[in-house]
Amino acid sequence: MPFAASRYTARVNVRNFSIIAHVDHGKSTLADRIMERLGAMGERDKRDQTLDTLELERERGITIKSTPVRLTYVRPPQEDGTGGESYTFNLIDTPGHVDFNYEVSRSLAACEGVLLLVDASQGVEAQTIVNAYLAIDSNLEIIPVINKIDLPAADPEGAAQELEDVIGIPAESAVFASGKSGIGITEILEAIVDRIPPPPGDPEAPLKALIFDSFYDAYQGVILFVRVLEGTLTPKQPIMLFNSGKTFDVDKLGTFTPGLIVSDSLPAGAVGWVAAGIKDIHDAQVGDTLTQKDRPTPEPFPGFKPAQPVVFSGLYPTDTEDYRKMRDALEKLKLNDAAFTFEPETSEALGFGFRCGFLGLLHAEIIQERLEREYDLDLIATAPAVVYRISLTNGTIFETQNPAEFPTRDRISATEEPYIKLSIMLPEEHVGPVMQLLQERRGSMITMNYVGKRVELLYEVPFAEILYDFHDRLKSISRGYASMDYEQIGYRDGDLRKVDIMVNNEIVDALAVIVHEDKAYGIGRKIVDKMAEVIPRQMFPVPVQATIGGKIIARATVKAYRKDVLAKCYGGDISRKKKLLNKQKKGRARMKQIGTVEVPQEAFLAVLSTDE
Structure with a gap:
């Protein structure tokens, strides 16, 4: 079978890898240099962050979506007479922020190895550790790259040693590089060839391909991003989605450069895209297995654990x-x-x-x-909220994040809130203020470790406490040097209350919040004061109140317009003035009984915005 043999040889020269790191350690810039070196960027295409395709990514300078690209590397002649072989690299640039960890885990499922980047001036950060363990759990080959070695504050040897001390990756295996100036790119390319194994899989076996991403195209329907594990994908091939059992015929397929390029097949080990006229976006689930309709694979790829929103x-x-x-x-x-x-x-x-x-x-x-x-x-x-767990007196337990579903106090037997394990890496001089901030947020300390010249703080904190301005406060207290990462650790008992907001004695449902009892007064006070500022004045005073179960905990009043009924009284007896003021008072009381207060949309925007 010469055809199968030649296809297998081609696959030996394939390397699938991702770049993983903490935020801002230079993943996208290094990807730019690798693409530039391998001729994937013409002079007209040159720009920073080439693989960041969303306008939003380029504006913020962060990667949000994982982006694949196919590159060709011809190995230069070696001293021992070898070299000259051509290799196909499938590179996937990944996000670094903790919120997009799910994107990273999906990308790693399509790879055999990773480049783990560490900033030579910052050292190992919180997200570096998390991403490294994601790769270790996936049994991937890790090539440590100490990046930004040309910075004035760089300490490459120190960063490599820190990597060994914290994660256990040998310091001598690190490659020193600079994504900005292109130092060390050749060494990285050689390490990819030497250390990352070729993808396994038999091109003649029944088709098995993992869907690791997708997007909707107005003309072609759903475009699937796939990693072919077994078999070969070809145009016109009848395929089946394992979970839904739906069948389609492949229309087009191809690879990424990083645009979509049409090709004639995707053999085992390849990373590419497939268009099969899938119109209903519910049919194509990320993590599903794609197989051949008339010769299906016996079992699907395990896929991904569905990400739970928090x-x-x-x-x-x-x-x-x-x-x-x-x-x-x-x-x-x-x-x-x-x-x-x-x-x-x-x-x-x-x-x-x-x-x-x-x-x-x-x-x-x-x-x-x-x-x-x-x-x-x-x-x-509306303001973000976490999911709370509530046990009722009748024995039922339910979860809610919506204050409208929060039951009255007499029906509740216990309330629980989600906790996280928070890891913060920071210089020693900022430890005191950061610990004080964590104490304010009801955090309890687990341990404090010294990592090289820096400190790692481990705390257990209620998730709701870090939702709003915690990250900004942390950065400002530590002058930007602290980095954080967190993981959920389940629910703990918490004394939770629902704070209702009343305008003119009527409850406004959109403004209700669920908070811990210790914070109820402060939050109620803030909302009431803000509402009193933005609600327009009426002809009568309007009370704005924060209540818990009917008990008022904070109040502010929108003052009434004042008509000067005493303007025509020049002197004379005081009883005449009192008579006019009492008459005005009665009129206002009557107006208040029949008057309604329209709360403008700007008021909701002011109070519900995440900035507050």
Whole structure:
């Protein structure tokens, strides 16, 4: 079988790898240099962060989506007479932020090895450790790269030693490089060839391909990003999606450069894309296995553990007519981001919208911005909340993140809130202020470790406490040197309360919040004061109150417009003035009984915005 043999030889010269690191350690810049060296970027295409295709990624300088690209490396002649062989590299650039960890885990499933980047001036950071263990758990070959060695504050040997001390990767195996100036790129390419194994898999076996990403194209339907594990994908081939059992015929397939390039086949070990006329976005689930219809693989690839959203927020279109357009946009975004969830909800104040689930605050911010930019929507986002667990007196237990579903106190037997294990890496001089901040956020210390010249703090903290301004406060206290990472560790008992906001003695449902009892007064006070500022004045005083179970804990008053009824009284007896003032008072009381207060949308925006 000469055809199979030649295909197998081609696969021996294939290397599938990802670049993983902490935020800002130079993944996308290093990817640029590798692409430049291998001739994948013409002079006209040259730009920074080539693999960051979203406008939002380029603006913020962060990677949000994993992006694959196929490159060709011809090995230079070696002293021993070898060299000249051609290798195909499938490179996947990944995000570094903790909120996009799910993207990283999906990319690693399509690889045999990784480049683990460490900034020579910053050393090992919180997310470096998490990503390294993700690669170790996936049994991938790790090539440590000490990046940015040309910076004035760089300490490459120290960073390599820190990597060995913290993660156990030998310091002598590290490659020293600079993604900016191109130092060490040849050594990295040689290490990829020598250390990362070729992909396994028999091209003649029944087809088995893992879907690791997808997006929606208006003309071709759903485009699947696949890693072929066994068999060969060809055009016109009848395929089946393992989970749904739906069948399609392959229309086109190909590789990434990083644009979509059409090719005639994808053999075992290849990373590429497939268009098969899939119109319904629910048919193509990330993590599903693609197989041949008439010769299916006996068992699917294990796929991915579905990502569970941990932060929830309501998204409402400011124009109610955009509701359907928003639903279509959310469905298309979900296809491209499997960690995002949504379900319809209504609010008396804001109308029809969706309760959306995210992996973190940055994830929520990015989704909202993508909806506004890519789908031309104008949105209101309610304040983010975590999922609480409530035990009722009748023995039932349920979970909720929506204050509207929070039961009355007499029906609750216990309430629990989610906790996280928070790891913070920072210089020693900032430890005191950061520990004070964690104490304010109801954190309890587990341990403190010295890692080289820096300190790692491990704390258990209620997740709700780090949702708002924690990251900003941490960065400002540590002058930008602290880095954080967290993982969920389950639920703990917490004394939770629902704070209702009343305007003119009527409850406004959209403003209710679930908070810990210790923070209830402070948050109630903040919302009440903010509302009193933004609600327009009426002809009568308007009370704004924060209540817990009918008990008022904070109050502010929107003062009434004052008509000067004493203007015509020049002197004379005081009783005449009192008579006019009493008459005005009665009129106001009557007006208050029949008057209603319209709360403008700007008031909701001011209070519900995540900045507050």
